[in-house]
Amino acid sequence: MAHPFTSPAELRTRLGEVGYLADDALAMATHLALGLNRPLLLEGENGVGKTEIAKALAELLGRDLIRLQCYEGIDTSQALYDWHYGRQLLAVRGSEDARAADVFTRDYLLSRPLLEALEAGDRAVLLIDELDRADDEFEAFLLELLSDFAVTIPEVGRIVAPSPPLVVLTSNRTRDLHNALRRRCLYHWVSHPDAEREFEILRVRAPEVPEALARQVAGAVHRIRGLGLGNSPGVGESIDWAGALHMVGVATLSREIAAATLSALIKDVDDQQLVTEKIDLVVPSSS
Amino acid sequence: MSAEPIEVTGRTCVEFAALLRRRGLAIGPEQTTAFYAALHLLGQVGLRELYWAGRVVLANQREQYPVYTAAFAEFFGPPAEDDHGLPAPPRDRPLVAVDREAGAPGTPTARPGEPEEEADEARVVPSDVRLLKVKSFALMDADERRRAAALIRDLRPELPRRRGRRRRPAPSGPHLHVRGLLRASLRTDGEPMQLPRRRVPFRERPLTLVIDVSGSMGPYALALLRFGHAMLHTGHRVEVFTVGVHLTRITESLRRTSVDAALRRIGREVDDWDGGTLLGTAVRDLVDRFGGHSAVRGAVVVMCSDGLDRDDPETLGSAMRDLARRAHRVVWLNPLKGDPRYRPLQRGMAAALPHVDVFLAGHNLVSFEAMCTALTRRRVA
Incomplete structure (x- = not known):
């Protein structure tokens, strides 16, 4: 249970120092993941900073970030390990007695991200990103890894991590993950930040944007999310928008300039129309 | 603190x-x-x-x-x-x-789990079949309903398929199966004698049933639930939702092996059975919550409703537009269409229709067969 933070509050402060502003629940989730050596499953809409938390933790703990981006059709040979077939064939043909040649040993194994993270142990943060994009068979590969921090390779045997790595899984919920996987993890639903926290995030991530403008942007984005768009803008997009507004050289947000720069914030034509229609609600007249 | x-x-x-x-x-x-x-x-x-x-x-x-x-x-x-x-x-x-225990008040009409439907086995004599097939579900008596259930179970349509991603070993195929090659060549002193292959298989698209359970739809909803149960238990990827006042996902309840036990459970779980319809709101909810989920994106969606909606028709129209954009194909079953004099003039139905690929009746077995053909057929235009 050795990890350097004594309380969720401390972890939260330290995460703030590396540029990630977590809320109470997320700080608790990461604190427990570190203390209990449990994988952390993060779900939430696009652009709420699920991937960023893994990067921030890797930086904070001084560990390597090993990232496995999932996609449809990913399998063990891309995620876990593969045999070096060329070398194996050469070894078999080069040896005196092909039957005796044992080419299924660790030497002929190519590590892929999961195996790499296992062997690195607590020197690594393993990020399994967008797990919902992989097909459900793939989840089964992960079960042994997540509960025991080990993988079994039929020809070699069981490879156990010297010390458990920190594992972060993310999902956008395009499909339901199996309950067997959920139960091995700690779970946290990451929601969009409220206006106040988004303002703090803007101050940290886009320090060049003046404070007054950042506050207006945070407020406007918060109200836009309340409109019920098809795709609500994420934190990354509001940072982009603040940057765009700063670039065109405005000091305060007006309706005209907000509507003109909307392309940095909202990436769907129906949503853009909706926001343009309701721009009076988004940017109150007092500002 | x-x-x-x-x-x-x-x-x-x-x-x-x-x-x-x-x-x-x-x-x-x-x-x-x-x-x-x-x-x-x-x-x-x-x-x-x-x-x-x-x-x-x-x-x-x-x-x-x-x-x-x-x-x-x-x-x-x-x-x-x-x-x-x-x-x-x-x-x-x-x-x-x-x-919410079994104490829920029992409502009349065809709420699932009534004693009539316990026998799964029904013998069907071919000569009756033709008559049974054209009879509306709403007019069937208990015995006919049981025989219809057996026929529904045997419908077994093929669902459209899309290309998968994962390569699998196969007797023939465009890719070399190197792992198998190495294994095979060990037996022959490292000399590869045969070249095993791999290919990308096709995967079936998921089928999603969205079933209106408001007042007049009871018998049709039950027939379609039986269809969903049969599809689920023959290994297809099926999701089932009911709509009434709101959206309820009932796939998990339908997983029970016995169709009657499953229907009884659904009868307890769905609390807007025989209620009114807020179809537009419910479909909007489906798109919002499952728009990116495999239950909607790229799926074959079958809606079963009479289109009588207390919502603003605009709500249903825009929700159906978004649904049609995400789904592979949208089939709408409207039992009222079984009457040849029917014209889709209610405003809700009229708003939804431009976004529907196939519009069918779904009030008897013949139109269920037509639905199965529509599910299988390739997308036109």
Whole structure:
């Protein structure tokens, strides 16, 4: 249970120092993941900073970030390990007695991200990103890894991590993950930040944007999310928008300039129309 | 930090987990253990820390948050509300409807699970079949309904397929199966004698049934639920929703092997059976909650409704437009269409129709067969 933070509050402060502003629940989730050596499953809409938390933790703990981006059709040979077939064939043909040649040993194994993270142990943060994009068979590969921090390779045997790595899984919920996987993890639903926290995030991530403008942007984005768009803008997009507004050289947000720069914030034509229609609600007249 | 620390023992953890289980969260012993370990790790905790720690360990889906919060407040007392407060419950209703026991008032008409449908085996004599096939589900008596159920079970349409991603060993195929090649060549002194192949198989698209359970739709909804059950149990990827006043996902209940047990359970779970219809709102809810989910994106969606809607037709129109954009194909079954004089003139139906690929009746077995053909056929234009 050795990890350097004594309380969720401390972890939260330290995460703030590396540029990630977590809320109470997320700080608790990461604190427990570190203390209990449990994988952390993060779900939430696009652009709420699920991937960023893994990067921030890797930086904070001084560990390597090993990232496995999932996609449809990913399998063990891309995620876990593969045999070096060329070398194996050469070894078999080069040896005196092909039957005796044992080419299924660790030497002929190519590590892929999961195996790499296992062997690195607590020197690594393993990020399994967008797990919902992989097909459900793939989840089964992960079960042994997540509960025991080990993988079994039929020809070699069981490879156990010297010390458990920190594992972060993310999902956008395009499909339901199996309950067997959920139960091995700690779970946290990451929601969009409220206006106040988004303002703090803007101050940290886009320090060049003046404070007054950042506050207006945070407020406007918060109200836009309340409109019920098809795709609500994420934190990354509001940072982009603040940057765009700063670039065109405005000091305060007006309706005209907000509507003109909307392309940095909202990436769907129906949503853009909706926001343009309701721009009076988004940017109150007092500002 | 909350005011005073709380004493939490192992027994408390177990009892709290037991309460959550009674409320419908499937909590395994390892989660209870982890909860206790978490508290041990945190040392002295206040009510708020206890709340967050418990939620992280014990509630493993967002839908479970409201249930968890309620149970927590009941067991430990409400966590102190300070500056940040607790998150407002998510806008969608909790999926786990529990503690609503069998005592729900039985309603007349064809609510699922009535005694008539216990016999699964029904012998069908070919000469009756033709008559049965054209008879509307609403006019069938108990015996006919049972025989129709057997016919529905045998429909077995093929669903459209899309290219998969994962390569599998196959007798022939465009890619070399190097792993198999190496294995085979070990037996022949490293000399490859045969070249095993791999290919990318095709995968079936998921089928999603959206079934209107308002007043007049009972018999048709039951027939389609039976169809969904049969498809689910022949290994297809099926999702089933009911719409009435709101959207309910019933796929999990339908997984029971016995169709009657499944229907009885659904009868208890769906609380807007025979109620009114807010079709537009319910379809909008489907698109919002499952728009990116495989239940909608790229799926074959079958809607079954008479199109009588108390919502603004504009709501249904725009929701159907979004649904059609995400789904592979949208089939609409409207039992009223079984009457040749029917014209889709209600405003809701008229608004939905431009976004529907295939419009069928679905009031008898013949039109169910037509639906199956429509499911199988390639997309036109």
